Amino acid sequence: MKISEVVNKTGLEALTSWDDEELTGVYISDMVSDIITGATGCGLLLTLQTHKSLIAAANLVDVGAVVFARDKRPAADVVELAEKAGIALFSTPVDTWSYAAKLFELGMR
Amino acid sequence: MSTCAHSWSMTGIRSGYLVVEGCYHCGARSSFFSTEPVAPVDEYREGAHFWEHLAGYQAVTFDLRCDSCGKTIDLSDMMGLMLSTCDDPGCEVGRLSLELGKKTSIYVALCADSSHAGGACVSDAGVKALTEYFNQRLHSRRRSIVVVPCKMCDRIDRCTGIVIADTGLTDFY
Numbered sequence: 001m002k003i004s005e006v007v008n009k010t011g012l013e014a015l016t017s018w019d020d021e022e023l024t025g026v027y028i029s030d031m032v033s034d035i036i037t038g039a040t041g042c043g044l045l046l047t048l049q050t051h052k053s054l055i056a057a058a059n060l061v062d063v064g065a066v067v068f069a070r071d072k073r074p075a076a077d078v079v080e081l082a083e084k085a086g087i088a089l090f091s092t093p094v095d096t097w098s099y100a101a102k103l104f105e106l107g108m109r
Numbered sequence: 110m111s112t113c114a115h116s117w118s119m120t121g122i123r124s125g126y127l128v129v130e131g132c133y134h135c136g137a138r139s140s141f142f143s144t145e146p147v148a149p150v151d152e153y154r155e156g157a158h159f160w161e162h163l164a165g166y167q168a169v170t171f172d173l174r175c176d177s178c179g180k181t182i183d184l185s186d187m188m189g190l191m192l193s194t195c196d197d198p199g200c201e202v203g204r205l206s207l208e209l210g211k212k213t214s215i216y217v218a219l220c221a222d223s224s225h226a227g228g229a230c231v232s233d234a235g236v237k238a239l240t241e242y243f244n245q246r247l248h249s250r251r252r253s254i255v256v257v258p259c260k261m262c263d264r265i266d267r268c269t270g271i272v273i274a275d276t277g278l279t280d281f282y
Contacts, residue, residue, distance in 0.1 A: 024248075032275055033167055033168045033273070033274065033275050036273060037171065041246050041248040051276060056190075056191075060214070060243060060254065081271075084211065086252070
């Protein structure tokens, strides 16, 4: 599923510029040490974590897009780092579980 | 010499704590990976050093295994990975970053002894396998990852970068 489809159907707010890449799956985690062992390339990462470490981990495993639940927003230097790394950041006002359910309803696995 | 074009996977994933200690006598820093249920915070003397606890982060360590030939690379000498943001032309890592450009991310493999007083660091085989592994995972063909050992940094204690560690999650212990 393309990022644009997920953005439009789940009402995401973009926090960075983004390319309309194909997303291959979903991973949910708030621990960067877990993300580097579990997340897959070009997947959507759903998290509450807004620390710079998250971008370092997401870049290492080639995450396609990061969605922050519960309207979490990273600091400006984190957004800048994501822009440099080419990682698309989005925010959703809903909680992690509710957003995961939306993705499931869209057919993402 | 192996002719296998290795296809690496993570193996032996170990969850625990990256514990960072400093010697208040000479300023040296040391780190180790602990799999104890609660990260140790004890002060102790070891030879000329007086180690005190500086920080503890939840972290993982792992090894790499080739799915094709079964070769395993032991990465127990690696304490963590740091995304380098160094652009200091006086540092070898900074020079490499300037040379490779923005499409290449440099990750520094951190060993236990930042002073490298004993000469040891993350092994060359480990660094090579890590570079191959993370590039094999990349779907974006327009970018690449290079892993370098921390002994390549001019001074790792002053190096600029972002360590992949779960900062703050042990503060309540």
